[in-house]
Amino acid sequence: MSTLTDRPLSRKNLAVTVATGYIPLIIATLIVFLPLAWMIISSLKNPGEIVTTTLKIFPEHASADNYVKAATKVPFVRFFANSVLVTVVAATIKCVLAVLTAYALVFIAFPFKRVIFILILVALMVPPQAAVLPNYVLIAQLGGLNTYWGIILPGLGTAFGTFLLRQHFLTLPASILEAAEMDGASHWRRLWQVVAPVSLPSIATVALVTIVTEWNDYLWPLIITTKQEFMTLPVGLTLLSNSDSSAQAWGVLMAGSVIVIVPILIVFAALQRYIVAGLTQGSVTG
């Protein structure tokens, strides 16, 4: 705003603004959107419009055939339901655990609290991918292959949510808790009646980032499920792509990609402020 109004509106400034501002922005936005638009357009084409020697950008008769085919080749509806189930259960538990742990770390006296916090912080930097083999062996021994709990359990510990909420709880003014303390409210009541309600934006941030991560999670569900009835969408999409590698299959694969990508795009479009804030946490404070 300010830069625009500061400048006198001359033809030269307008040209500079367009060349250095609008054109790069439009290019950047197109680079992001064109592949996604191509995915949606292609998912509506029939195979003949994809396997062709004359490129047509838009389908002549847009149809949902590819979506139907995706659902008949593999149990895509089941994959979707599995993804929703795993995401909802895992994200809910992770959020509750993060809120409880962060509250305990900030408001309840305990010896070695600092050591515990550092151990959680370090866990944030351990790549889950490097832990996959030992966790696979353990879960397989416990009988968790091809089960929902086997998919969900190993990822439930949350260092990210705990860290983010702890940082937020530390900024809460002491005065809001003092009143509750005088009333003799228990920690449980103080948490849910005082701390959580004033921290809703931070909790929403943790919830949304967790939902996105769980929905997209790939490596763990990929190795822990071999039966179709337990596969999540990304794993099912892999199955779909393995089942037909001919050029005919692109339309169906794009339909599958739409199903896995578009729900998150919608969530992101509606609540991007929280998601961006959560994912770029630490960048400004250092």
Added chain:
Amino acid sequence: MSISPATTAAPPAAPAGTHPTPAKRPRYWTARKRRDALIFLAFALPNMALIAVFTYRPLIQNMYFSTLDWTLGAATATNVGLGNYIEFFTSADAPTVLGTTAIFTVATVGGAMILGLLVALALNQNLRGSTFARAAVFSPYVLSGVGVGLVWLFIFDPTYGVLSWVLRGLGASSPQWINDPNLALVMVIIVYVWKNLGYCAVVYLAGLQSMPKEVMEAASLDGASGLRRFFSITVPLLSPTTFFLVITSLLSSLQAFDIIRIMTPTGNGTNTLIFDSYLQAFGAYNRAGYSATISVVLFVILLVMTVFQLRFVERKVHYS
């Protein structure tokens, strides 16, 4: 049970002589402390236990696995000591896998950061629609790597992909992106840069917006050109942001898996540490011990980088 009257009587007698009302206060505090400790554990222990079992235990167990010649699923394994490490570092695997990891990491981090900075500069002009553009360029960062990988695989398809149409239009023919190991790596890098540049752009934008305006204005009044201002003022002032991005992007690209797996399922010039570790255990060979060895190598690299980062953050905190 067999406590003599003398010993039970002794302790209360001692403090009673030194303080007038000693017994009540300490006992009140210990009871409260004990109750607080129990509540703390009730709140935090489930999460702490999960992190211990599924994050810390695997690190240690991987080190043990790495000393085994062990086929995944087999009941028995033979101890080979450092044999797996010797095999990794003396065979062609080390140069191939470490080289691929290095190229992939440097190219994705560098590409996403440079393009991200350029986009951030455009976004920073606060033009109409820049809020939308900011959200738009960030969006690929939150999308499923599997979905994104398939979309780009279609774009790169040598016969029916959009890219092949464009290249044919320009009179060139499409290269075989997937079959050529070098091009497969280039392809995967392009997709990761596309996915991550919005993240870099948003972080850089925050850095740009927190820069003191006076410095820019002073330089502008001194007659410094735009390019000059960019390289001698903007870039140096952004160095904390750049450092933050280098570290976080390095860590995340060393863990990149989804797009590589979906675009090159069996690995073809794209065997980074994390992907090769996966292929060794869960691919054709089921070599669990060797896979653990590669995971340990990756972990050591990440550990060194994390220590480096923590030291820097500490220094920064002290200076500011």
